Amino acid sequence: MPSAKEQQGINKSLVLCGLLMGMFFSALEQTIVGTAMPTIISELQGFEIFAWVTTAYLITSTVVVPIVGKLSDLYGRRYLYLIGAVVFSAGSALCATANTMEMLVLYRAVQGIGGGMLMPLSQTIIGDIFTAEQRAKWQGVFGAVFGLSSVIGPFIGGVIVDTVGWHWIFLMNVPFGIVSAWMIFQGMKREIVAKSDGVTIDYFGIFTLVPALILFLYALTFAGDQFAWTSTESFLLFGGALVFAALFLFAERRAKEPVLDLSLFRNRVFAVTNALGFLLGLGMFGAIMFVPLFMQAILGVSPTEAGSTMTPMMISMIVASVLGGPLLLRVPYRTVLAIGMSVSALGFYLVSTMGLESSQWIAYLYMVVLGFGMGLVMPTLMIAVQNEFPKGRLGQVTSASTFFRSIGGTIGITVLNVVMNHALKTNLDREGAALEAGGETAVPEAVRSMQANGVDLFSVMVNPGRAPMEEDLRAAVMRFIQEAWSHSFTTVFLIGLAFVAAGIVVSLFVGGKRIERDKKPGGTPGKLGRDESFR
Numbered sequence: 001m002p003s004a005k006e007q008q009g010i011n012k013s014l015v016l017c018g019l020l021m022g023m024f025f026s027a028l029e030q031t032i033v034g035t036a037m038p039t040i041i042s043e044l045q046g047f048e049i050f051a052w053v054t055t056a057y058l059i060t061s062t063v064v065v066p067i068v069g070k071l072s073d074l075y076g077r078r079y080l081y082l083i084g085a086v087v088f089s090a091g092s093a094l095c096a097t098a099n100t101m102e103m104l105v106l107y108r109a110v111q112g113i114g115g116g117m118l119m120p121l122s123q124t125i126i127g128d129i130f131t132a133e134q135r136a137k138w139q140g141v142f143g144a145v146f147g148l149s150s151v152i153g154p155f156i157g158g159v160i161v162d163t164v165g166w167h168w169i170f171l172m173n174v175p176f177g178i179v180s181a182w183m184i185f186q187g188m189k190r191e192i193v194a195k196s197d198g199v200t201i202d203y204f205g206i207f208t209l210v211p212a213l214i215l216f217l218y219a220l221t222f223a224g225d226q227f228a229w230t231s232t233e234s235f236l237l238f239g240g241a242l243v244f245a246a247l248f249l250f251a252e253r254r255a256k257e258p259v260l261d262l263s264l265f266r267n268r269v270f271a272v273t274n275a276l277g278f279l280l281g282l283g284m285f286g287a288i289m290f291v292p293l294f295m296q297a298i299l300g301v302s303p304t305e306a307g308s309t310m311t312p313m314m315i316s317m318i319v320a321s322v323l324g325g326p327l328l329l330r331v332p333y334r335t336v337l338a339i340g341m342s343v344s345a346l347g348f349y350l351v352s353t354m355g356l357e358s359s360q361w362i363a364y365l366y367m368v369v370l371g372f373g374m375g376l377v378m379p380t381l382m383i384a385v386q387n388e389f390p391k392g393r394l395g396q397v398t399s400a401s402t403f404f405r406s407i408g409g410t411i412g413i414t415v416l417n418v419v420m421n422h423a424l425k426t427n428l429d430r431e432g433a434a435l436e437a438g439g440e441t442a443v444p445e446a447v448r449s450m451q452a453n454g455v456d457l458f459s460v461m462v463n464p465g466r467a468p469m470e471e472d473l474r475a476a477v478m479r480f481i482q483e484a485w486s487h488s489f490t491t492v493f494l495i496g497l498a499f500v501a502a503g504i505v506v507s508l509f510v511g512g513k514r515i516e517r518d519k520k521p522g523g524t525p526g527k528l529g530r531d532e533s534f535r
Contacts, residue, residue: 026118089173202255216411223238277381278405314371319375343372352497442476
């Protein structure tokens with residue numbers, strides 16, 4: 001707990017309002033974009049690279065996270081948060097001006113730099129100004145706010161897309177980002193963490209981490225599509241990523257102030273929770289990215305209705321986040337994490353069973369299960385790792401936790417998009433061959449003709465009028481494409497299930513630690529087992 005002297009110049013109420021507002025709208029942005037993507041794809045085209053609208057954001061935000069975490073320990077949190085809010089707002093405004101998919105990808109990358117600064121700094125500032133027991137309560141509140149923004153995000157996104165256009169889903173962030181920055185500026189008149197003198201920035205680590213991630217993700221996205229997996233391009237991209245990753249690890253072992261201190265992994269809780277966050281990130285983005293697409297393309301609902309499908313998941317996340325904080329005061333981290341990952345795995349399995357005959361109500365029920373599991377896990381990961389280290393290292397360890405979950409999501413969304421594209425091609429070819437073997441050639445020929453002419457099959461599902469053909473043939477073609485897409489969707493969620501199931505096993509290794517209640521009001525918190533190594 002910060003001393004009375006440290007607390008001077010800190011208006012907790014104003015800081016909390018600013019942090020909550022910043023988190024609310026940055027989380028709102030993610031869910032709004034997911035709901036709007038079918039409309040954006042239909043208008044801007046480019047289904048092949050649509051995942052990069054999210055991937056570009058995740059790459060830049062992921063790379064920034066460990067860097068800003070370390071810098072916040074060295075320079076303080078206040079001005080870095082303000083810079084992040086300004087960059088996020090500017091990136092949002094730029095996204096609204098995009099008129100091609102390539103421009104939107106570029107502007108989302110700018111927006112991601114700001115988002116990558118805001119999210120870990122919000123968690124770190126909470127760690128600065130509250131005790132361990134208070135953190136459990138406030139992290140639950142922040143988890144609930146994150147869930148609340150996600151509840152109304154899809155609905156608001158659908159309404160905006162159906163009425164004034166998708167550009168406004170980005171513009172709406174700008175004024176609130178500015179207000180959040182002002183609240184932090186006014187609420188934190190001084191830094192709690194003392195600025196360090198003679199700071200050494202790990203430039204080598206920064207400039208090896210960035211190309212390692214970009215080369216790896218670019219190779220994952222386009223290998224097997226733009227070039228073969230065994231081609232020269234593939235070997236060069238994956239090989240380059242491996243070389244830069246090796247250089248990054250080399251740099252971190254020798255840097256005076258490393259971006260990612262590898263010695264942190266000697267702590268059991270740090271190592272296991274970050275591995276768990278990575279696996280959860282790998283799997284959870286399957287739900288966020290593909291469910292709205294499934295609802296609009298397969299079940300034929302409007303953007304608003306597709307957004308409402310995500311609402312039950314987010315409501316259950318809120319409930320689980322609120323229940324999870326107090327629960328951590330009574331049971332070990334391991335118990336909450338294992339239960340949460342098990343429920344998430346069940347949710348992934350249920351969602352994988354959805355098909356052309358599924359109803360919205362079935363989708364609602366399955367998303368409730370998925371959301372409850374994730375709501376138990378995500379706040380617990382952050383609380384557990386923060387309680388293992390002293391305040392002077394909170395920026396680095398909090399950002400590291402966010403980093404591994406983000407890098408898991410970044411890789412996950414790329415991998416699942418590759419799985420989706422490969423499965424879709426395979427299913428179209430297999431089902432087309434089956435029809436032709438039975439003497440039905442019109443449908444597969446029509447689909448091949450559309451592909452040869454550059455017609456986006458997803459756009460055809462959302463807007464059948466894009467397929468200029470007789471009504472009977474169009475209906476058969478639509479059914480053919482939807483069946484292939486639905487089977488591909490199942491494959492994606494089964495892959496996500498495998499990641500989450502692995503997380504159940506990993507969660508059992510976190511140990512038997514739990515949060516210790518404060519000894520007395522204003523007193524010293526109990527021992528939190530800092531820097532405990534594997535023993």
